[in-house]
Amino acid sequence: MLALRSFFYFLLKLPLKFLVRCKIITDSQAITEKPDQPIFYIVLHKSASDLLTLQRACKKQNLPDPLGQVTLNGTSFDRTLCLANPTPLFSCRKIKKTTASTQGLALLKQHTLDENLDAKLIPANLIWGKAPTKERRNLNIGTLIADQESPSWLRKFFIVLFLGRDTLVRFSESISLRDITDNHGSDEDATRKFLRVARFHFHRQTIAAKGPRLMHRKQMFTALLANPSIKRIISDEAKSKKVSEAQIKKEALAMMNEIAGDYNVSWVRFGEVILHWLWARLYSAINVSNAKVLRKLAQDGHEIIYVPCHRSHMDYLLLSYVIIQEGLVMPRIAAGINLNFWPAGTVFRKAGAFFIRRSFGGNRLYSTIFREYLGLLFERGYSVKYYTEGGRSRTGRLLTPKTGMLAMSIQSLLRGIDRPLTLVPVYLGYEHVMEVGTYHKELSGSEKKGESIFGVLKAIKNLRNYGNGYVNFGEPMNINEFLNEKVPNWKDAIDPIDPQKPTWLTPTVNELAENVMENINKSAALNGVALIALILQTSKNKALSKVELETQLDFFLNVQRQAPFSKQLTVPKESAAELIEHVISLNKVTITEDSFGSIISLSEKANLEMRYYRNNILHSYVVPALTCRLLDKHSKINQDDLIAKVQVLASLLKEDLYLYQDKKQIEQQTLQILNVFEEMDIAKQSKAGFWSLTDDIQQLSQVHAMADCVDESLQRLAIITSLISRLGPLSKRDLETKVVAIAQRLSVLNSINAPEFIDKRAQSTLISTIREQGYIEVNEDGLLVTSDSMAEMKATVVNLVDIEVLQSIAR
Numbered sequence: 001m002l003a004l005r006s007f008f009y010f011l012l013k014l015p016l017k018f019l020v021r022c023k024i025i026t027d028s029q030a031i032t033e034k035p036d037q038p039i040f041y042i043v044l045h046k047s048a049s050d051l052l053t054l055q056r057a058c059k060k061q062n063l064p065d066p067l068g069q070v071t072l073n074g075t076s077f078d079r080t081l082c083l084a085n086p087t088p089l090f091s092c093r094k095i096k097k098t099t100a101s102t103q104g105l106a107l108l109k110q111h112t113l114d115e116n117l118d119a120k121l122i123p124a125n126l127i128w129g130k131a132p133t134k135e136r137r138n139l140n141i142g143t144l145i146a147d148q149e150s151p152s153w154l155r156k157f158f159i160v161l162f163l164g165r166d167t168l169v170r171f172s173e174s175i176s177l178r179d180i181t182d183n184h185g186s187d188e189d190a191t192r193k194f195l196r197v198a199r200f201h202f203h204r205q206t207i208a209a210k211g212p213r214l215m216h217r218k219q220m221f222t223a224l225l226a227n228p229s230i231k232r233i234i235s236d237e238a239k240s241k242k243v244s245e246a247q248i249k250k251e252a253l254a255m256m257n258e259i260a261g262d263y264n265v266s267w268v269r270f271g272e273v274i275l276h277w278l279w280a281r282l283y284s285a286i287n288v289s290n291a292k293v294l295r296k297l298a299q300d301g302h303e304i305i306y307v308p309c310h311r312s313h314m315d316y317l318l319l320s321y322v323i324i325q326e327g328l329v330m331p332r333i334a335a336g337i338n339l340n341f342w343p344a345g346t347v348f349r350k351a352g353a354f355f356i357r358r359s360f361g362g363n364r365l366y367s368t369i370f371r372e373y374l375g376l377l378f379e380r381g382y383s384v385k386y387y388t389e390g391g392r393s394r395t396g397r398l399l400t401p402k403t404g405m406l407a408m409s410i411q412s413l414l415r416g417i418d419r420p421l422t423l424v425p426v427y428l429g430y431e432h433v434m435e436v437g438t439y440h441k442e443l444s445g446s447e448k449k450g451e452s453i454f455g456v457l458k459a460i461k462n463l464r465n466y467g468n469g470y471v472n473f474g475e476p477m478n479i480n481e482f483l484n485e486k487v488p489n490w491k492d493a494i495d496p497i498d499p500q501k502p503t504w505l506t507p508t509v510n511e512l513a514e515n516v517m518e519n520i521n522k523s524a525a526l527n528g529v530a531l532i533a534l535i536l537q538t539s540k541n542k543a544l545s546k547v548e549l550e551t552q553l554d555f556f557l558n559v560q561r562q563a564p565f566s567k568q569l570t571v572p573k574e575s576a577a578e579l580i581e582h583v584i585s586l587n588k589v590t591i592t593e594d595s596f597g598s599i600i601s602l603s604e605k606a607n608l609e610m611r612y613y614r615n616n617i618l619h620s621y622v623v624p625a626l627t628c629r630l631l632d633k634h635s636k637i638n639q640d641d642l643i644a645k646v647q648v649l650a651s652l653l654k655e656d657l658y659l660y661q662d663k664k665q666i667e668q669q670t671l672q673i674l675n676v677f678e679e680m681d682i683a684k685q686s687k688a689g690f691w692s693l694t695d696d697i698q699q700l701s702q703v704h705a706m707a708d709c710v711d712e713s714l715q716r717l718a719i720i721t722s723l724i725s726r727l728g729p730l731s732k733r734d735l736e737t738k739v740v741a742i743a744q745r746l747s748v749l750n751s752i753n754a755p756e757f758i759d760k761r762a763q764s765t766l767i768s769t770i771r772e773q774g775y776i777e778v779n780e781d782g783l784l785v786t787s788d789s790m791a792e793m794k795a796t797v798v799n800l801v802d803i804e805v806l807q808s809i810a811r
Helices: 002-019 048-060 100-113 141-147 153-166 177-184 188-210 217-225 228-241 245-259 265-282 292-299 314-325 344-350 364-380 404-413 436-443 453-461 479-486 505-522 528-538 546-562 576-585 604-633 639-657 663-679 697-727 732-749 760-772 790-799 803-810
Strands: 022-026 039-045 069-072 075-078 080-084 120-128 167-171 285-289 303-308 332-336 353-356 421-430 468-473 543-545 590-594 597-601 683-685 690-693 776-778 784-786
Touching (some): 039 188, 075 100, 080 188, 153 167, 177 188, 217 245, 217 364, 353 364, 404 421, 421 505, 436 604, 528 597, 528 604, 546 597, 604 663, 639 663, 639 690, 639 697, 697 732
Parallel strands (some): 039 080
8 A cells, every 4th residue: 555655656746846836934943853853744635746745845944754754662653644634526425534633642642651752743734826715706716726625636636737836835833742742631632632723723824825705896895885984974975065875976986996906816926926037137135034923923813014114116016025925915005096007007906906095185085985995904804015104215214104094004993803903014125226316306306207107117128236125024013902001991992883083093193103113113124235325424525445444344234233223123144345345246336446455435426326225224323323422522421421311312313213212222222332342442441430432543433434423413403402592482483494494504514415404304303302302392472492401402412513513503
């Protein structure tokens, strides 16, 4: 019997080699089989094609052969437990029970006989195709052949034939059978329990990869029209406009048709193939960090909402591609209505995009329909992706978040959704953003051009090597837990029929939005282009010798490696020399040779472009830069005083740069940085607790370069504190106007070509922060005046700004 099965497997291997292409996702850490720690597998179906595909996957992962056997205490066991036998071809025959229960019980018994035995069981889920099940309507062959719980051999033949090229093999964390035996026993009840858990585990994984049951657009429209909130708004609109409800209903259907996606797994699969080809030509590598957290959330039944930063139109494609590559279903994507042009609009809609207007313009019918459509997506279990910034950043810094989508997400919870809603902040980073040239034209006053097919063709024509792309998944934010902490009685507002907008919603959403942006920045990806941009931007003429740049870059890298901005921050593993050569290969810098060696500089055009990438990571160097500036401006400074000043200054820049650290975290990071400086012999602490810098000129130049990273931020603070101290009382509008005017003059005098330096919104954010922290007060006339604490803070800021700048402000 075994010989016949082996011969059958041998014959089947060749066709499977051509018919099956599997993607492998592993959650388990690399484990090596040992005599007292043998490895077993558990799979859902007892199928020759499944086992042979698993065998290929295990070989690639350097894992033992799942078709082999393991001998324990003289008894041989099959290495793979199969939970279900194939369904008989003819329904009159019953499905035979597998040996999984018997074998599982025997394995647990072995652990009672041998106390040193600790077998590892790896759940291996084989998912054929990505087509979700559908509501009963027009089921296609792909859905039908994939839906059956344990398909017959004939149905399995069609599955392999049609879906074999889109197969996922997912290895989960290994389970210790020793732990099961010690904690749950080794009887039949314990065996049934862990096999039942395995079945549910595989079910959850399959839903995460394929998505929940798919609703057709017309079914969605029917469900929305039956929604109480939409029925009421249709009735109210008909009465207010004095028209028939049928006419308003027709308008509502037109809006639904404009908004709703039309997800099609075949289009998604085709798009995945195209993007795989495209990324191989555009990017040297796509670096993904912390993706494991996504699979964990999906496995635990969370409703995932991806909230990435928005750098480029590439964001839509890159993040979706990465999510699919991680073995998860394509999310439903909120896209701006400006992207709904032919043919991109149709393609995006088939890929799951739904469209949102830039402004609802007080249109109650549209806002209600959109809110309820989003709620329906959550209710049905679809993951969603939207951009809280509302548009692409033109400066490289995070934009002020638009809170509408977050508010509607919370309102969906108030409908009584029974699963946790979890936000996943995503940092997207690039070494080249294809629109960066257009951004500078727009910031200089040029009119923004609308998206069109001609723009797409032009962009395709200009495609070149874009270096590396970065997708860092941040720390998940469970909205349910956030509400439990901030609004303990929030569940009192739950109304499945017609939820109302509670009074606590707006302030809670605002705080949640700030946390989202901070978590995005917390997950930043440092890269060669951004780091070199940051360093060259601090140099006087935007130029350094190659040797000096390498030294500076090593210093910047070592600071983050030894005193990281956050646990989520990713730092390049390459050396400074390797990063410089990579950036040179991307034509981001100008190389000039002389008798002393190479000089690396930025042209006027490159200076504008590189500033964008510098702004992507500036926030991660705020605390080290402030520490350097304070050490540089004081011949010696008490440790407690230094930490207190860093805390004050970082808190003032917190909202402007979306810094996540509280005072305690700033203290810890500052101490880490000081310890790093001491190990590098850059700074030393006296017995009295005072810190001072080295006399070494080369090391001092490194400190000066890092300190200059926050120079412009300190100048903006100096402008505000000086003006309000001299000219107060004055209105906030007048203060903002005068601050912008002086910033514009300083930008000319000091050659600061930075849109964010003279941006009115950025100045307004700083003024608001200074006011919130009590340095500015409002008098009886509603005008801004300084408080008693302003003088000390102003003195700290002024002491850290160059005298030439202070003179310019004074004049």
